[in-house]
Amino acid sequence: MTHITGQVTIEAPIDEVFDMVADERNEPRYNPRIVRAEKVSEGPIGTGSRFAATPKGMGAKGEMTLEIVEYDRPHRLHNVVRSSYLRVDGTLTFGEIEGGTRLRWDWDMVLLGPMRVLSPVLSLIGPGWERRNWVGLKKYLESGSAGR
Secondary structure, three states: OEEEEEEEEEOOOHHHHHHHHHOHHHHHHHOOOEEEEEEOOOOOOOOOOEEEEEEOOOHHHHOEEEEEEEEEOOOEEEEEEEOOOEEEEEEEEEEEEOOEEEEEEEEEEEEOHHHHHHHHHHHHHHHHHHHHHHHHHHHHHHOOHHHO
16 A cells, blocks of 8 residues: 655635535646546535546546545545556545645555556655646646636
8 A cells, every 4th residue: 555645735715725626527627647537426516426537548447436435625525536456545635724725635545456566656656646636736726727
């Protein structure tokens, strides 16, 4: 298992940051590694909401499902991500700070099946990938693109 943590400060209101992240359909806007995301459950976004996402270059074999298992707006999301090759279980916490929001991530990641042999690589590159994802969110929200 690989444990990945980090944080980023985003100059945007906590509600805006939380809502952008909670709706997985937004991720392709700020994470170039995700090419498609759709909501596959009924009802408003909250505990039990499920999404399907496709990572770049992976096609159908890379399809991931994300389920929100805890939704405490605007402070905490606990998500579980599953695919044929990966399982991620972790939390995102959102703290209101002067001038914006502090977003923290805390993930446990496990590669599955034949991909397990790459676990040491995940430990090395996973933290950078995750940081790039959330810095992408920061740039997206701070650029004003979210309001367009």
